[in-house]
Amino acid sequence: MKEIKVYLSEKDIPRKWYNLAADLPTPLLPPIGPDGQPLSPDKLAPVFPMNLIDQEMSQERWIDIPEEILEVLYRWRPAPLRRAVYLEKYLKTPARIYYKDESLSPAGSHKTNTAVAQAWYNKQFGIEKLTTETGAGQWGSALSFACQLIGLECKVFMVRVSFDQKPMRKAMMQVWGGKCVPSPSEETQAGRDILQKYPDTPGSLGIAISEAIEAAVMDTSGKTRYSLGSVLNHVLLHQTIIGLEAKKQLEMISEKTPDVIIGCAGGGSNFAGLAFPFICDKINGAKIDIIPVESASCPKMTRGEFAYDFGDMAKMTPLLAMMTLGHQFIPAPIHAGGLRYHGMAPLVSQAIIDKLMAPRAYDQLKGYESAMIWARTEGTICAPETGHAIAATIEEALKAKEEGKEKVIIFSYSGHGLLDLAGYEKFINNQLKKYILPDEELKKSIKSLDGLPKIPS
């Protein structure tokens, strides 16, 4: 019998992160200001600590992981690589399906990997408090956890609709000392402005980001910074430990390079964490299908534009070159909260433009259907976001069966769904609707790109 769980020992944990920026065929477009000029690092200094800004701009292929960060990560890392033998059997597929189990982190998702790194770098820089936004609550929980262990205060602006759907996420943040308020809130100018215009808004990550940045830069002590849970280069960098571990684990069991790599993608960091370390192989000629999976309710990769856009609704961020639906996009209140961001990480966006990967979108019903198949075969309850990745995994496993090929499929099991059971309950009771972003909504939100600097062709 082959073991279905592959454990990497702590001493073999990767000691460097991988930076795809060093290897992208097309160099990454720099962030720019509203004037169209590339942003100098000091412009970001009120928002991020300089050590993370350096990382954000870095072109180094490998970046050392400080030992103190590893000391925190050992609580759950290296994460097991597992084989989904029960799902394989159910699907009668010749494919071998592997997944990295990121649900084992104390906060329940991959987010904790960068949360710990960011908290540590901020602490090193003398920062005492971090502000952030959260959608589904995974990021807010992860940063609260990290701040507790590293010794920082943490303030979280949580998208209103998720705050209401998932009250226990707030409790979780409190356990780790984090303070959580629904966004838009009355605590910031950005929040007050939105509330005046749309008093009943479900909120959005774009709004919550505006509030969190404002709360950071308005703190006159200079000891507060902002922390982002996805999208940016340094965030994706910290997640590459997932794929780097996976490579070692596949080697341990003498498994070949995967044929298919899958991850759900909201801002892109979970997907990138698994996929980026394998992209080298693809650039060097390996035939790998790489599939970022998004929600059909927020389809920036499959239906958005590649353009310079703001990361937030109040236009407080620099302009980033990304696949986007426009920063004014307000997503429908579907349950996979982590997939509701309007833009995709510049590194992932550029890799899509360079045809290194082919995105795919599923609606939430497909996500829950797939999550239910998973729960009733593999046994565990996944995050609704992860359900989207499982949808693609099932599709690819069935394709392999049709083709009669022994493909190796690997996906990121990005988080558990134990705080998302209200969504499951609605799905089981047929209270969820299929929702695909209508064309007119798409056109409307894309309009917010009008007048912004264009990507040079």
Add this chain to the structure above:
Amino acid sequence: MKEIKVYLSEKDIPRKWYNLAADLPTPLLPPIGPDGQPLSPDKLAPVFPMNLIDQEMSQERWIDIPEEILEVLYRWRPAPLRRAVYLEKYLKTPARIYYKDESLSPAGSHKTNTAVAQAWYNKQFGIEKLTTETGAGQWGSALSFACQLIGLECKVFMVRVSFDQKPMRKAMMQVWGGKCVPSPSEETQAGRDILQKYPDTPGSLGIAISEAIEAAVMDTSGKTRYSLGSVLNHVLLHQTIIGLEAKKQLEMISEKTPDVIIGCAGGGSNFAGLAFPFICDKINGAKIDIIPVESASCPKMTRGEFAYDFGDMAKMTPLLAMMTLGHQFIPAPIHAGGLRYHGMAPLVSQAIIDKLMAPRAYDQLKGYESAMIWARTEGTICAPETGHAIAATIEEALKAKEEGKEKVIIFSYSGHGLLDLAGYEKFINNQLKKYILPDEELKKSIKSLDGLPKIPS
């Protein structure tokens, strides 16, 4: 650096369960009928399948674990043995603290170990449906999970107060196809009787057991049986895989026999699962402190009587020789729902009488305080029940510090608290009260033992 996670490979999983009944210094008292006569196995046949009744009565020291059961358990077993280095550091203790991480099972607790075994034996016996009760919801979830994977229907009567406090437990059972109703319910005579007498009752495990047994024996098809999540010999037997794995894991890292073994104990199966395989060593002369930990709101081990008592309120079960508060006991609605049962497993009770172990009780505030220390050092959020075990662990670690001894402490991390965050929130907001069962309540409930057959002295 020593690794803080000790993984046992799947091929080294224990292949036999350990039956303490074979080694107890005082032979276990048999279950008896209301007439005081030992129960013949056929009396139990309407309630349990014969293969489990045989196991319940067995005096064999080692009992084979069927391969088909292991095939289900591999999803999360062997469970890691972990060292709590971060808690050790926080406490500045010379003790080495280990714990078996039972929270990794899909249903989130140790309960899944016996759920799978019981579902499998019932299926083998031709049974199609199981009924059961659940307190905190861990057992109902575990049995729903097991029934889904083994292919049985599952009906769960959930103690009303927990049903209301933990709505997501019901959703979890539904994900795995289980049907869950609050108890007392209108579906059984036992439920209707209680509701008429106490319309506002928070319910109790004793009542829910009555309902579940009634629902099983009243099914005229003969294809329904009842399943109990703790207390009985065969249930404790199935849990011994925990301690048997732990022994192998301690050996792997060349660690000595533990000085202290700790587990929280509601009905006793979690505690027994870890402790029983080590009791042999104690019987053979090893000096080990073995500590079952209960809730001060339900103190049958520290303040109850050792007597023949019913397992349920409606007196449908046989009489078991156990430490008990009396079957009419209605526990206060504290948050550690799994610690609210009125009786302790006969095997554990006899071992206490034989002075093989020394029970301890903590109130719920102490439990949450300890759980918070854990969350802010080790990082994970434990079940409130587990918090009681951590309270004892911390006490013992500090004692080792005082004595300047390098003790080895091991405890069972019986479950996660991700569906118990409402309790944490109340604790953080100072909405929970210290509650210790008052003497007059104790006296009142002990009275329900009057008139029952006595244990021969």
